[in-house]
Amino acid sequence: MQIDIQSRDVFYVSDGTAITCETLGHVVLGQFSFKANEKTFPFVESEDKLADLLKEIGISYRLNGVKPLVFFSIVIPELRQLLLNAPAHCYDVLESIVQKVGDDIHMEPEPKLQRSRSVGKDSDTYFDRIAAIEYTLAHDDGITLKGLEQADIILLGVSRSGKTPTSLYMAMQFGLRVVNYPFIEEDIKRLRLLPEFEIHRHKLFGLTIDPERLTEIRENRLAGSEYASTEQCLSELASVEALFRREAIPYINTSSLSVEEISTRILEKSGLRRRLL
Incomplete structure (x- = not known):
């Protein structure tokens, strides 16, 4: 069922700068007519930092009655799973692309914290x-x-x-x-x-x-x-x-x-x- 809503809370979450999440999120949301109430949570690398985000998601869901949208990039499995259990629609901005590349080149990806900061070997x-x-x-x-x-x-x-x-x-x-x-x-x-x-x-x-x-x-x-x-x-x-x-x-x-x-x-x-x- 399609919900008619004029605005929606959107969260950009990453264990890095969250720039990639914001960029992709803006491109995707540009295809829809609702107003996005955006918040960014960079450097979510611990359960304490994730707890602050989960609290915000919970408040949004209770106040609005609809699940907020979350564009995220988190590689720590425990943190990732906690986020996926939240009352939100969560979209891993890299998962499908990384998996597709891995399948095509027959290699398993090796997730690394904040890898996007330093692509390649040149630190x-x-x-x-x-x-x-x-x-x-x-x-x-x-x-x-x-x-x-x-x-x-x-x-x-x-x-x-x-x-x-x-x-x-x-x-x-x-x-x-x-x-x-x-x-x-x-x-x-x-x-x-x-x-x-x-x-x-x-x-x-x-x-x-x-x-x-x-x-x-x-x-x-x-x-x-x-x-x-x-x-x-x-x-x-x-x-x-x-x-x-x-x-x-x-x-x-x-x-x-x-x-x-x-x-x-x-x-x-x-x-x-x-x-x-």
Whole structure:
């Protein structure tokens, strides 16, 4: 029997970061029209941590009268079984794929705690990811333009066009070092690239957005300000897009795209390779 429900509690659970569970869960839930009330439980490696999760699941079931959805990745058998016994619909995000691969290559999988952190034998990849995140944070929102030679990509765009979340996503998910720079009033009046960017043209990538969406976002931050006015947004976007076209800087419109989609399109258009899984 199909239950007509407008919203549902969803839990992402892992003995690692839970990023894989969240990513797959978002893709799956995007196929359905209900609102997902999401909570993430990373690093569930002990019964104490699992107990906190089971308590939340129990509360959700009692309050809503329907089982919540749980996307999980846990390899410790005892913890896994306790979770499967909870009043929830549980989906192991790796089980079917791992088993299928094992069947196809005629090998038994050897589950390992938080294996997704270090695929292969190169343990340095985890620290490469951390270094990429630190670099990206240090170069967020034009804080500094030093060390551009280390950047994998430089994102340009008006304020609130999606540069910061995209930069951090690319650093965390792909291990890329990302600089993001917001065009300020002086840049727009000058309508030309900063000298620091000239020698790094091959790394430049632009983000733009629909004027209506930009106005909405800015209104939520500074309601009634000139910064959020429709006229200001229209003027900034027109100037910056003209710069992108004149300087042959590739760019995309972020208005209807998730940060995952933005990042993937940037990788596709720029030819960058994902460093990390």
